[in-house]
Every structure is written in structure tokens, then in C-alpha cells.
Amino acid sequence: MTTKMRSEIGEQPAALRATLDALVPRVDEVRALARDTRQLLFIARGTSDNAAVYGRYLIEAHAGRMSSLAAPSIATTYKRKLDLSGVLAVALSQSGRTEEIVETLVWAKACGASTVAVTNGGEDSPLAQAADLALCTLAGEEKAVPATKTYTTQLAALAVLALGLDADVNADDLQRVPDAVERLIADPGDVDAVVEGLAEVAGVVVSGRGLAFSTALEAALKLKEACYLHAMGLSYADLLHGPIAVVDERTPALLVASGEGPTLQGTVALARRVTGAGASAFGIGGGAELATASTAALNGPSLPEWVAPMGLIVPAQLLTESLARRRGIDPDSPRGLNKVTQTD
Incomplete structure (x- = not known):
């Protein structure tokens, strides 16, 4: 039986094409x-926060x-007014209905920021309505609780x-992304x-x-919520400052x-260090160098570094x-989770 999650992973090339077709003309x-x-x-x-990490590094x-x-609690709990003049506040919510995110965007606007919404919830969603400009993704309805196509289309919007x-x-380079994702779905490597x-x-x-740090965070989140693993997402710089002791x-x-960029060689060196200590290192992307240094590897996209995260997450989703x-868990409905999470 095909899970909803697996079906929605397969829908990502079409979702990305539709989103790019809709949003690229809005650059001006x-x-x-x-x-x-x-x-x-x-x-x-949550997942949107991981997308935001990509946005931060990219910008x-x-x-x-x-x-x-x-820190949304500054707005919603501490209710502290800040001077946000000269700030472009970008709020991300797949549903566009997470009250804390809508409230924080409204707060940012009241503090003097210009505001952008990135949402799959449509122009009528509360988040889109609250923003000066709404970049609405076109992923279609996502039924599995773990976000897949709504995440990659968020990256496209960013x-x-x-x-x-x-x-x-x-x-x-953006127009190359849907085809690269399609190839990864067909051949993700040694899953x-x-x-x-x-x-x-x-x-x-x-x-x-x-730029790959966002993928590490999102992959760790997926493994936590759908596989119940204690998955720790870290920059490898932070990992080397102590937590590597747990490996x-x-x-x-x-x-x-x-497969390119200034962080590749450090990742390859880390894989060699891990395997040299007798532990397993599984690679995602990184080309032949990371694959050779790893115990087993998943493929990455043939894309420039700035758009690579839209492809890198796909093998991790699969x-x-x-x-x-394999662990006897239904990935569509992890325990204790709902599709829209409300926080205060």
C-alpha cells in the first residue's frame, strides 16, 4: 500500500513547477x-522554521x-514593542492559519516592518490577508502530517x-529544480x-x-516525527564543539x-572522522567525494549550491x-501530531 507521504513526495516536481510559474513573475x-x-x-x-533557516543563509x-x-514569544507572550523600521518581516506557515505566526506578523507590521507571507493556505488565509505581499505556494492539499511538498515549495518561494x-x-537555476527533484525521486541512491x-x-x-544546514534540521525533524528517532540536527561546526562525542x-x-560550495570539504572530512572512529556515516548529496567517504549514501541533485536544498531534502523524505x-510506524499519522499546530 502506498502511503500518503510517499504519494506527496512524488507530487513535488509538479508542485514546484506550478509554484515557480506563479511566483517568478512577481519578483518586481x-x-x-x-x-x-x-x-x-x-x-x-516547525518545518517552516527550517525553511526560514534556508532563507536566512540564502539572503x-x-x-x-x-x-x-x-522569537514569536516576544510578540505573543512578552508583548514587547520593538523598532522594526527598515525591516522586511517574512512569515512562513504552510496552512496560513497558525495563530501565533499571524499574530507575530501583525505585531511586526505595527512595529514598522514591511511584511511578506509565504503560505500554501491561499490568498484568503489569515496570514496572507495580514501581509503587505503574499507569496502563495501551489503545492495542493497535503494530507500526510509530515510536510514534504509544502516544504520544498516554501524553499522555492524564498x-x-x-x-x-x-x-x-x-x-x-530555479527552472532546473523540478527536473532535478524528479530524477532524485526516480533514483535516490541506496535507501x-x-x-x-x-x-x-x-x-x-x-x-x-x-545552505545545507536547513536540510539537516528538516531531515532530523522528519526522522523524529515520523520514525520516533532521537535525531539531533546540528551544523557540523557545532557538532565538532562537543556533541560529536555521542557518535x-x-x-x-x-x-x-x-555537490559544490565551501562546506563540502568539511562534510567529507567529518564523514572520514566518523567512519575512522568505527561509527557509520550516511551521506546525502556531496557528490562522489562524500559517497566514497560514507558507509552508504543517498544521491544529491545536480544543482548549484543556492538551490540545492530543494533537492537535498528529497532523499531524506524518501x-x-x-x-x-520498516519500524512499523504509519508515517502519515505520527502519534500526538496534527496537520496544523497551534502554539500560544
């Missing part, structure tokens, strides 16, 4: 709204604007945002070997750096990297779905 709207701003503030929770690395992640901020990237390597363990360290023969590492079934 982003540029106009952002003209008088100097920095960005990302507002999100700082390629658009040259300082970016940060909001890539469009970067274009509107005049990022030093090739806009044509079975990685599933067997994780089937009996209680925990795993998931690590990447830079051993009972706690493997899942290491993520694009791994999560397969591992959940």
Missing part, C-alpha cells in the same frame, strides 16, 4: 516592497542583507524572494542500506553546514552537503517514509 513586487528595507526577520515554527550569503529568526532582493545568483543502518538504533546525528557504533551520523514503515 518583492523588489518594490523591499526597496526601503535593510534587513530581514523570518517568523516561523545573507547572496543578497548581502543581515537576516535573523524571530528563492524567488532572494531574486527580488537582487541576490547574486543565476535566476535560470535500503541507509534504512537498515538506522532500523535498530535509538538516535542519529544529522549534520550539514551553510559511536550505536549512534550513526547522517551528513548532508551539496528515507524517512521507508524507515517509518
Whole structure:
């Protein structure tokens, strides 16, 4: 029986094409709204927060604007007013109905920020209605609790945002993403070997750096919520500052990297260190170098680093779905979770 999660993973190329077709023509709207701003503030929770990490690295690395992640409790619990003049506040919510995120975006606007919503909830969602500009993704209804197509289309919307901020990237790279994702779904690499390597363990360290850090966080979240693993998502820089002590023969590492970029060699070196200590290192992406240094590997996309996270997460999604079934868990309906999470 095909799970809803597996079906929705397969829908991602079409969802990405539809989203890019809708949003790329709106780059000038982003540029106009952002003209008088100097920095960005990302507002999100959960999977959307991981997407925001991608947005932060992308904007700082390629658009040259300082970016940060909001603490929504400053708005909703402490009710503290800040000076957000010159700030572009970007709120992400797949449903567009998470009250805390809507409230925080309204607060940001009242504090002087220009506001953008990124949501799959449509133009009529509360988040879209609250924003100066709504970038609505076109992933379609997502029925499985673990987000897949709504996450990758969020990344696509953030890539469009970067274009509107005049990022030093090739806009044509975006059009290559849906085909690259389609190829990864057809050939994700040695999923079975990685599933067997994780089937009996209680925990795993998931690590990447830079633009791939968002993928490491999202992969760890998926393994936690759908496979009930104690999955720790870390930058490999932070991992080396102590937590690497937990990596051993009972706690493997899942290491993520694009096939190019300044963080690749550090990820390869980390894989060699892990396997040299007698533990298992499973690679995602990183080309032949990371695959050779790893115990087993999943494929990555043939994409430039700035758009690679839209492809890198796909093998991790397929791994999560397969591992959940291997562990006797229904990945569509993890215990204790709902599709829309409300926080105060």
C-alpha cells in the first residue's frame, strides 16, 4: 500500500513547477516592497522554521542583507514593542492559519516592518490577508502530517524572494529544480542500506553546514516525527564543539552537503572522522567525494549550491517514509501530531 507521504513526495516536481510559474513573475513586487528595507526577520515554527533557516543563509550569503529568526514569544507572550523600521518581516506557515505566526506578523507590521507571507493556505488565509505581499505556494492539499511538498515549495518561494532582493545568483537555476527533484525521486541512491543502518538504533546525528544546514534540521525533524528517532540536527561546526562525542557504533551520523560550495570539504572530512572512529556515516548529496567517504549514501541533485536544498531534502523524505514503515510506524499519522499546530 502506498502511503500518503510517499504519494506527496512524488507530487513535488509538479508542485514546484506550478509554484515557480506563479511566483517568478512577481519578483518586481518583492523588489518594490523591499526597496526601503535593510534587513530581514523570518517568523516561523516547525518545518517552516527550517525553511526560514534556508532563507536566512540564502539572503545573507547572496543578497548581502543581515537576516535573523524571530522569537514569536516576544510578540505573543512578552508583548514587547520593538523598532522594526527598515525591516522586511517574512512569515512562513504552510496552512496560513497558525495563530501565533499571524499574530507575530501583525505585531511586526505595527512595529514598522514591511511584511511578506509565504503560505500554501491561499490568498484568503489569515496570514496572507495580514501581509503587505503574499507569496502563495501551489503545492495542493497535503494530507500526510509530515510536510514534504509544502516544504520544498516554501524553499522555492524564498528563492524567488532572494531574486527580488537582487541576490547574486543565476535566476535560470530555479527552472532546473523540478527536473532535478524528479530524477532524485526516480533514483535516490541506496535507501535500503541507509534504512537498515538506522532500523535498530535509538538516535542519529544529522549534520550539514551553510545552505545545507536547513536540510539537516528538516531531515532530523522528519526522522523524529515520523520514525520516533532521537535525531539531533546540528551544523557540523557545532557538532565538532562537543556533541560529536555521542557518535559511536550505536549512534550513526547522517551528513548532508551539496555537490559544490565551501562546506563540502568539511562534510567529507567529518564523514572520514566518523567512519575512522568505527561509527557509520550516511551521506546525502556531496557528490562522489562524500559517497566514497560514507558507509552508504543517498544521491544529491545536480544543482548549484543556492538551490540545492530543494533537492537535498528529497532523499531524506524518501528515507524517512521507508524507515517509518520498516519500524512499523504509519508515517502519515505520527502519534500526538496534527496537520496544523497551534502554539500560544
